[in-house]
Amino acid sequence: MDPMDWKTLESTYLFKDEWLTARRDKCQKPDGKIVDPYYVLEYRDWVNAVAFTKEGKILIIRQFRQAYGQTITELPGGTMDPEDASPTVAMQRELLEETGFSFEHIAYLGNVSANASTNNNVTHMFLATGGVKVQEQDLDDNEEIAVMELSVDEVKQLLRDHKIVQALHVTNLLYALERTGHIKM
Structure with missing residues (x-):
């Protein structure tokens, strides 16, 4: 302590x-x-991944986000379900559901807090490589997700242009691009 x-x-x-x-x-x-008082918001842990296809493209998704009020560009990911045995299992499930892709390797990059002063959960970040489309999307009733396959340069331009507004996803992109040698930090 x-x-x-x-x-x-x-x-x-x-x-x-x-x-x-x-x-x-x-x-x-x-x-x-x-x-007294100190208010805390409890959420399940979240997962997201920078997911590379076998051809070296990064899977980027677009979906409407009600709280933000816009359709935004982000990484595949979501909430861990109670039955998920680990963050890695949750990430594999989310990737398959949202993109229809399965991956040869999924590497854990660590976790970050969205807001440690008010939220009790973390986001687990991953780097997935060797992706191959194996099925169609299997989305929840309230999800409509468009999947894009972008080059590393296109994703770096999205970052430069502030087109990815989800801070937890920007953080994962920076860690993954540094890990893969695409940027220096």
Whole structure:
């Protein structure tokens, strides 16, 4: 335990749903000061991948995002389901469902927090390589996803032009492009 860590004295759930849970915590700082209320949003962990086809193209998807109010360009990914045995299993499932592609290798690149001050979950980032289309998409009822196969240069231009607004996806792209030698950090 880090000496700067707070102690949670109590938690009260304000709202619980499959996709969002909000709680109010009462916390104690190391100096004894009480922080009440402190609000936390609970989500399942998320996964996303920079997915390369066997031909070296990157799979990029487009879909409407209600909270943002626009159709946006992003990486394949989604929420871990309770039955997913691991983040890697969840990523394989999401890639197959959203793109119809299966991959020879899926490498874990680490995890990041969308907002560590309010959200309790992380996004697990992956680099998938050797992708081959093996089926049609298997989308949820509320999903409409267009899949594009773009060159590394086209994806780098999307980043330069700020055309990928999902920060967690930009982060994964930077890690994956650095790992594959396409950029230097």
